[in-house]
Amino acid sequence: MPTPAQLYSTPPLIPRIIPRMFPFDINVKIIRRFANIVVFLLLPMATAFLASAETPLRQTIPLNNRWLFQLVDSPTDAVDVAAWKAVDLPHTWNAGDGSEIGKSYRRGYGYYQRNFLAENAWTEKRVFLSVGAANAKTRVYCNNQLIGEHRTGFTAFRFDLTDALRWGEDNALQIEVDNRASLEYPPIVSDYTFFGGIYRDVSLIIVENQHISLSHFGSNGVYLRQVSVDRQRAEIASHVWLSNLGEQAIDAVRVGVRVIDHTGKTVTAVEIPDLKLATGSHQEVVIPFTLENPRLWNGRSDPYLYRVETTVLVAGVPRDRTVEPLGVRSFSVDAERGFILNGQPYDLHGVSLHQDRAEKGWAISDADRAEDVGLIREIGATCVRLVHYPHSPATVSLLDAHGIVAWSEIPLAYRLGKMPEYLDSCSLLLSEMIFQLYNHPSVCFWGLFNEMSGAQEANLKAINHLNTLAKTLDPTRLTTAAAGAIEQDPACDVPDVIAFNRYFGWYIPGAGMFEPWADGGKKLFPQRRFGIAEYGADGILDQHADHRTHRTNFQLGIDSRMGTEEYQTYLHEQAWGQLRDKRYLWCKLAWNLADWSRGGIRNPTVFPSAGIGRKGLVTHDRSIKKDAFFWYKANWNTEPVLHIIEARFTPRQFKEVDLRIYSNIGLPSVLINGAPLAAKPIQTGVRYLWPNLVLPVGKVRITAQAKSGGRDFTHAVDWDVPDLLPVKKAPPPAPPPEKKPGF
Numbered sequence: 001m002p003t004p005a006q007l008y009s010t011p012p013l014i015p016r017i018i019p020r021m022f023p024f025d026i027n028v029k030i031i032r033r034f035a036n037i038v039v040f041l042l043l044p045m046a047t048a049f050l051a052s053a054e055t056p057l058r059q060t061i062p063l064n065n066r067w068l069f070q071l072v073d074s075p076t077d078a079v080d081v082a083a084w085k086a087v088d089l090p091h092t093w094n095a096g097d098g099s100e101i102g103k104s105y106r107r108g109y110g111y112y113q114r115n116f117l118a119e120n121a122w123t124e125k126r127v128f129l130s131v132g133a134a135n136a137k138t139r140v141y142c143n144n145q146l147i148g149e150h151r152t153g154f155t156a157f158r159f160d161l162t163d164a165l166r167w168g169e170d171n172a173l174q175i176e177v178d179n180r181a182s183l184e185y186p187p188i189v190s191d192y193t194f195f196g197g198i199y200r201d202v203s204l205i206i207v208e209n210q211h212i213s214l215s216h217f218g219s220n221g222v223y224l225r226q227v228s229v230d231r232q233r234a235e236i237a238s239h240v241w242l243s244n245l246g247e248q249a250i251d252a253v254r255v256g257v258r259v260i261d262h263t264g265k266t267v268t269a270v271e272i273p274d275l276k277l278a279t280g281s282h283q284e285v286v287i288p289f290t291l292e293n294p295r296l297w298n299g300r301s302d303p304y305l306y307r308v309e310t311t312v313l314v315a316g317v318p319r320d321r322t323v324e325p326l327g328v329r330s331f332s333v334d335a336e337r338g339f340i341l342n343g344q345p346y347d348l349h350g351v352s353l354h355q356d357r358a359e360k361g362w363a364i365s366d367a368d369r370a371e372d373v374g375l376i377r378e379i380g381a382t383c384v385r386l387v388h389y390p391h392s393p394a395t396v397s398l399l400d401a402h403g404i405v406a407w408s409e410i411p412l413a414y415r416l417g418k419m420p421e422y423l424d425s426c427s428l429l430l431s432e433m434i435f436q437l438y439n440h441p442s443v444c445f446w447g448l449f450n451e452m453s454g455a456q457e458a459n460l461k462a463i464n465h466l467n468t469l470a471k472t473l474d475p476t477r478l479t480t481a482a483a484g485a486i487e488q489d490p491a492c493d494v495p496d497v498i499a500f501n502r503y504f505g506w507y508i509p510g511a512g513m514f515e516p517w518a519d520g521g522k523k524l525f526p527q528r529r530f531g532i533a534e535y536g537a538d539g540i541l542d543q544h545a546d547h548r549t550h551r552t553n554f555q556l557g558i559d560s561r562m563g564t565e566e567y568q569t570y571l572h573e574q575a576w577g578q579l580r581d582k583r584y585l586w587c588k589l590a591w592n593l594a595d596w597s598r599g600g601i602r603n604p605t606v607f608p609s610a611g612i613g614r615k616g617l618v619t620h621d622r623s624i625k626k627d628a629f630f631w632y633k634a635n636w637n638t639e640p641v642l643h644i645i646e647a648r649f650t651p652r653q654f655k656e657v658d659l660r661i662y663s664n665i666g667l668p669s670v671l672i673n674g675a676p677l678a679a680k681p682i683q684t685g686v687r688y689l690w691p692n693l694v695l696p697v698g699k700v701r702i703t704a705q706a707k708s709g710g711r712d713f714t715h716a717v718d719w720d721v722p723d724l725l726p727v728k729k730a731p732p733p734a735p736p737p738e739k740k741p742g743f
Helices: 004-009 028-036 366-379 393-402 421-436 457-473 511-524 565-579 627-636
Strands: 038-040 059-062 067-072 085-087 109-117 126-131 137-142 145-150 157-160 170-178 202-207 210-212 222-229 233-244 250-260 266-277 281-292 306-314 317-326 331-334 338-341 349-353 383-386 405-409 443-450 478-483 498-501 530-534 588-590 642-644 656-663 669-672 682-684 687-694 698-708 711-721
Touching (some): 126 137, 145 157, 210 306, 210 317, 222 306, 222 317, 233 306, 266 281, 331 478, 349 366, 366 393, 383 393, 383 588, 393 405, 405 478, 421 443, 443 457, 478 530, 511 530, 511 565, 565 627, 627 642, 642 711, 656 698, 656 711
Parallel strands (some): 349 383, 349 588, 383 405, 405 443, 530 588
Antiparallel strands (some): 038 266, 059 202, 067 085, 067 109, 109 170, 126 157, 126 202, 137 145, 137 170, 210 233, 250 306, 331 338, 642 656, 656 687, 669 698, 698 711
8 A cells, every 4th residue: 555645746647638529520531431331221131240249248347345444534644554444335434424413524535445356368458447436536556556546526437457457466456535625626515415435336347459448538438419309210420439459550440339129129230340440549430320210218108218239340350349228309498388308398397316315425326226216206206406416327327217307417516616627627527427428318408507606707707618518518418507696697598598496485585486486587588498496495304383383583584383394395385386387497396305414514493403404305214205205296196195294293282283185086085083074175286175173182093085096095194182272260250239229
């Protein structure tokens, strides 16, 4: 293990660069080769790369287990040989303290090391280390030799270990991760924990010297650009980056592309022959192909995916192959009709999602990701904002498969850091995010910033730079951002579309302000394509308050019920009731799917938050769905919902209650301690309200029943109802009548 002094005396190998753009600078020679493209319409006519399509040509070896780890506060601290402890990846050292309040979570310098055998069979190949993500600045060493450095903690990176390996022997792999505060890369500050560690998977990838590039911004090296799409025809351009890391130039290189449907049938295949790869080169080739009468990726109703197989052959022998998803779709945003998918209005409503969870931080599993996407599906969302950083491609693949539109963003928030280094880091991170998620059809929006104001000239210049970069790298998608500033802020009109964080009824008084705000913004900027990116309120499960509770304004405009689960439910009822029919809003995204770690930040309520943001619709460990979750599920999901709210509000505070039931299967019948409730409710959409219902004192069971599709649905709650009526005293006796003289 190198000493800290050795680590920092070696300059990083990764320069700050802006990537070469495509598709606008394609080599003219490559374009001329289009005339030589061979199109295969039938599988029997395909060449060798098709015949061996199922054979894996690259080897991937997981390296998630048997690591040694220790944490120090700075690189100048000595490494304690006795302090190593065994860990498996994914791993973070803030799984415990990342959700504490009253003190800062630990931000330091983590050392990871393990050995691996470099097999003799690999000596004529290249061996890459692939790291899914490590936060935030990472250096990789192999056998005490610095291989490379990566900054920012949310995207994958790969380094070529080949020249540092000792064949047939154990090799020492060392990774150092630094999550200390820095002004050179984002995020600088935000309301979530910046978990330190290697929190996504690590593996070795062994490939031939000639391969589909593993060095292009941590991506898979294949980008399927959808040039033109309608229901009759889809024109796709496959941009493939090839690498030749051998010692000789290679002739007779061919690249084949095969599109496969869900049955395994090849629907089209294209090959481009006669390529030459210079030694040490990284070369882009473009292979266009067409799908006739494509089956479209059509959101939740039909999230259809093709597979695109790309094979590299040298002298007719397959050398490398990758498989990418292809969801064929067109989309746009209209100032009047909102989001348009495949030519039809498609309402985007949903939630935001942080990737952390209780006792794990960011070191989550694929099962955790599947659970989150399952909750997003269950609530009936059509869209998710992946906040406030790029999430794992594994998460995005699940969104692809379930037809949920995604907004992916970089963690640029509030202010800039040290320039120009900070903007260089943002540019690199944006490039990596775009290239690594390029082929995922669910991603329709690239997010540039969160709550940055364009009133500062430097901010506006940086936002314009990032917008131009995103549009150059990927002209097929829309850029967006979450604005916290006023509607007149110049930053709002830099991205293609904008959405606002508006916490009416929470940070801003007035839960009834959503509709006038939306209508006012539409009137003020009739051509602007805007939505709402965040709204919501804390919902703490062990804090409850009836609306009859005396309200004390301990802060101007703050309701003393804020922070209770009942207030959260009330606010979401108000918000969705006002936003639901605003078709011109291209997105309506509640904050947040689940509670998240806030690293010592206290919420603006009188209630303790334990270092956790409580605006989630489910709890931090995903074990409990709050009432507001069922409000949206009843509104958004067509599956039957019958839910009595305030089940956790017991004992009650008053004998009178407002009984509220969410039902999307019609009017439920209600039993109180087994006796039918005769009173009729007030219905507002899926909400049924029995106001000022007087309950019997003591233990009370409320049961709701309804039928749908031949099935019976029941939900019951148990409440303790107090007798809070004053004791009725007998009236005092009347005084005897006064006697008057003369009687």
